[in-house]
Amino acid sequence: MTKTCSELFQGMDCTIIGNGNEEVAGLAFRSDEVAPGDMFFCIVGTVVDGHSFAQDAIDRGATSLVAERKVYLADATDVTEVVVSDSRKAMAYASANYYDNPSRAFSLVGITGTNGKTTTTYLVEHIASVAGNRCGVIGTVGNKIAGVMEHAERTTPESPDLQKLFARMRDAGCTVVAMEVSSHALDLRRTWDTDFAVTAFTNLTQDHLDYHHTFDDYFEAKALLFSKDYPARRVISIDGSWGRELLRRCTAAGDEVITTGFDVSAQIHPVEVTYEAARTKAVLEVRGTRIAVEYPLVGRFNVENVMTAFGCALALGIPTQIIAEALATMPAVPGRLERVRPAVDAPVSVYVDYAHTPDALTKAIASIKELSGGRTIVVFGCGGNRDATKRPIMGAAALAADYAVVTSDNPRHEEPDAIIADIVAGMEDAERFTVEPDRRSAIAAAIALARPGDAILVAGKGHEDYQLVGDEVLSFDDRVVAAEELERAFGGACSD
Ligand SMILES: CC(=O)N[C@H]1[C@@H](OP(=O)(O)OP(=O)(O)OC[C@H]2O[C@@H](n3ccc(=O)[nH]c3=O)[C@H](O)[C@@H]2O)O[C@H](CO)[C@@H](O)[C@@H]1O[C@H](C)C(=O)N[C@@H](C)C(=O)N[C@H](CCC(=O)O)C(=O)O
Ligand SMILES: Nc1ncnc2c1ncn2[C@@H]1O[C@H](COP(=O)(O)OP(=O)(O)OP(=O)(O)O)[C@@H](O)[C@H]1O
Ligand SMILES: N[C@H](CCC[C@H](N)C(=O)O)C(=O)O
Numbered sequence: 274m275t276k277t278c279s280e281l282f283q284g285m286d287c288t289i290i291g292n293g294n295e296e297v298a299g300l301a302f303r304s305d306e307v308a309p310g311d312m313f314f315c316i317v318g319t320v321v322d323g324h325s326f327a328q329d330a331i332d333r334g335a336t337s338l339v340a341e342r343k344v345y346l347a348d349a350t351d352v353t354e355v356v357v358s359d360s361r362k363a364m365a366y367a368s369a370n371y372y373d374n375p376s377r378a379f380s381l382v383g384i385t386g387t388n389g390k391t392t393t394t395y396l397v398e399h400i401a402s403v404a405g406n407r408c409g410v411i412g413t414v415g416n417k418i419a420g421v422m423e424h425a426e427r428t429t430p431e432s433p434d435l436q437k438l439f440a441r442m443r444d445a446g447c448t449v450v451a452m453e454v455s456s457h458a459l460d461l462r463r464t465w466d467t468d469f470a471v472t473a474f475t476n477l478t479q480d481h482l483d484y485h486h487t488f489d490d491y492f493e494a495k496a497l498l499f500s501k502d503y504p505a506r507r508v509i510s511i512d513g514s515w516g517r518e519l520l521r522r523c524t525a526a527g528d529e530v531i532t533t534g535f536d537v538s539a540q541i542h543p544v545e546v547t548y549e550a551a552r553t554k555a556v557l558e559v560r561g562t563r564i565a566v567e568y569p570l571v572g573r574f575n576v577e578n579v580m581t582a583f584g585c586a587l588a589l590g591i592p593t594q595i596i597a598e599a600l601a602t603m604p605a606v607p608g609r610l611e612r613v614r615p616a617v618d619a620p621v622s623v624y625v626d627y628a629h630t631p632d633a634l635t636k637a638i639a640s641i642k643e644l645s646g647g648r649t650i651v652v653f654g655c656g657g658n659r660d661a662t663k664r665p666i667m668g669a670a671a672l673a674a675d676y677a678v679v680t681s682d683n684p685r686h687e688e689p690d691a692i693i694a695d696i697v698a699g700m701e702d703a704e705r706f707t708v709e710p711d712r713r714s715a716i717a718a719a720i721a722l723a724r725p726g727d728a729i730l731v732a733g734k735g736h737e738d739y740q741l742v743g744d745e746v747l748s749f750d751d752r753v754v755a756a757e758e759l760e761r762a763f764g765g766a767c768s769d
C-alpha cells in the first residue's frame with residue numbers, strides 16, 4: 274500500500290512546502306538510483322553534500338525532496354519539499370512508516386561491539402530456530418530470510434534498505450531477527466525508529482578510529498543502542514571496562530539487564546571450560562543454576578559469544594534446556610576459525626579467520642595455539658582506507674605466533690607496500706617475520722615454511738570471496754586459495 278508524502282511524516286516535526294498529497298513510489302538517497310515518483314533524501318555526507326543532487330533527482334523524476342534547508346523552488350513546481358532538522362533521522366522515520374513499522378512484527382535482537390557480532394547473530398538464529406521460530410539474520414556475511422542467504426553490501430544497511438528488508442522478513446513470517454548493528458550505523462542513524470526487543474554488547478577494542486577518531490566517540494556510538502532511543506532488554510558482556518560502564522548506565526536507567534562474562538559476578542559465566550580440537554565443553558552458571566553445554570565452535574572468544582547468545586535467548590524467553598540442546602548442533606560460522614579442507618592429506622592445518630582488529634588477531638592466534646601441538650604461522654595484512662592506527666598494533670600482536678607472513682588484505686586505494694610498512698613498524702623481531710605483498714604467494718610461503726604438525730592462520734578476510742584493489746573487485750577466497758596451495762604442496766602425499 275503506497276503512502277503520500279504527508280502521511281510518511283505524520284507525527285514528525287517538519288515543514289512541508291507544496292501539496293504533499295502525491296503518492297510516494299519509492300525512497301532514494303542516491304541520486305543516480307532515483308526512479309519516477311520517488312522521494313529523494315538530501316544528506317550532508319562526509320564527502321559531498323547530498324543537497325547538491327536535488328536538481329539531478331528531480332530531473333530523474335523525484336516528486337518530493339527531504340532536505341535540511343529549502344533547496345528547490347517548490348511553489349513554482351509540483352515538487353513537494355519537506356524541510357527537517359536531520360535528514361538521516363527523517364529518512365529512517367519515513368522508511369519505517371513506509372513499510373508499516375515492520376520491526377514491530379517480530380522480536381528483533383540487535384548486537385553491537387567490535388568483535389563477535391556476526392558469530393553471535395548466527396548463534397541466536399540457530400537457538401531461536403531450534404526453539405521453533407522462523408528467523409532472519411542481517412550482517413556482514415549476508416542477509417538471511419528463513420535460511421535463504423542474500424548478498425549484503427553493508428553490515429548494517431541504510432534505513433530505506435533496512436526497513437525494506439525487515440518488511441520482507443515480516444512478510445516471510447519471521448518471528449525472530451538477529452542483526453548486527455555497526456557503530457557507523459548507530460552514528461549515521463541507520464537504525465533510527467527501529468524497535469528492538471533485545472540489544473546486546475560484546476566488547477569494545479580498537480577499530481574504526483579513522484571514522485570515530487577517539488575511543489570515547491567510538492564507545493558513545495555503540496552506547497546509543499543502549500540509550501532511551503532504543504528501549505529493550507539488555508545483554509551486556511562485563512569482561513571489559515566499557516561493558517561495565519554500559520551496565521552502570523543501563524542499571525541507572527532502570528533497564529532489565531542480563532550480564533555475561535568470564536567475570537564470576539556475571540549472571541552467565543563459565544565454571545569450567547574444556548577446549549577440544551573441534552568442539553568446546555563448558556559448565557555455565559546461568560543465574561545461579563549450573564548447566565553443561567557442548568558446541569562445535571572453538572576458541573575462548575567463542576565462549577564469550579555463546580554466553581552473549583545465551584543471554585539473548587533467555588531475554589527472548591527461550592528455556593535454558595532448549596538453549597543448551599540447540600548449542601550442541603550449532604553449524605559452523607563461515608570464515609570464523611574455519612578449517613581448510615584440501616583434497617589431499619596435508620601434514621599442516623590451515624585455518625581461515627576474519628580477525629581484522631588487534632584484539633581479534635591476538636585471540637585468534639591464542640585459539641590456534643590451543644588447538645595445535647606444533648608451531649603457529651600467521652598470514653595477515655590490513656585493509657586500505659580504514660583505521661591506519663591499528664596496523665602497527667596488529668603487527669606487534671602477530672608476533673604472538675611463532676612466525677608471521679605480512680601480506681595484503683584489501684588494499685583499496687592505498688599502496689600495498691605503504692600499508693605493509695605501517696604494519697611492520699610495530700614488529701620488532703625481524704627474525705620472525707617476512708613480507709610477501711601478493712596474498713596467494715604469502716599463503717604458499719607459509720605452507721612452504723610449515724613443518725608437519727604446524728598450524729597456519731590466514732587472518733583478515735574470513736568469508737570474503739574477493740579482494741578490493743583500487744576500484745577492482747578481484748576474485749579471491751582464502752579458503753579456496755589455501756586449499757589449492759596445500760594441494761600443490763602435498764599433492765604427491767594424497768592417500769585416497
Ligand atoms: C563512513 C560511512 O559509513 N559512510 C556512509 C555515508 O557516506 P558519506 O556520509 O560519506 O556520504 P557522501 O558520499 O558524502 O554522500 C552524501 C550523500 O550524497 C548522496 N550522493 C552522493 C553522490 C552522488 O552522485 N549522488 C548522491 O545522491 C549519497 O548517497 C549520500 O546520501 O553515507 C552513505 C549513504 O548515505 C554510505 O553509503 C556511506 O557508507 C560507505 C560507503 C562505507 O563504506 N561505509 C562503511 C565504512 C560502513 O558503514 N561499514 C559498517 C561496518 C563496520 C564494522 O565492521 O563494524 C557497515 O555497517 O557496513
Ligand atoms: N567475542 C570476541 N572477542 C574477540 N574477538 C572475537 C570475538 N568473537 C570473534 N572474534 C574474532 O573476531 C573475528 C570477527 O568475528 P565476527 O565476525 O563474529 O565479529 P564482528 O563483530 O561481526 O566483526 P565485523 O565488525 O567485521 O562485522 C573472528 O574471526 C575472530 O577472530
Ligand atoms: N567490517 C570491517 C571489515 C574489515 C575486513 C578487512 N578484510 C578489510 O577489508 O579491512 C571494516 O569495514 O573495517
Ligand SMILES: [Mg+2]
Nearest residue numbers: 390391413453
Ligand atoms: Mg560482522
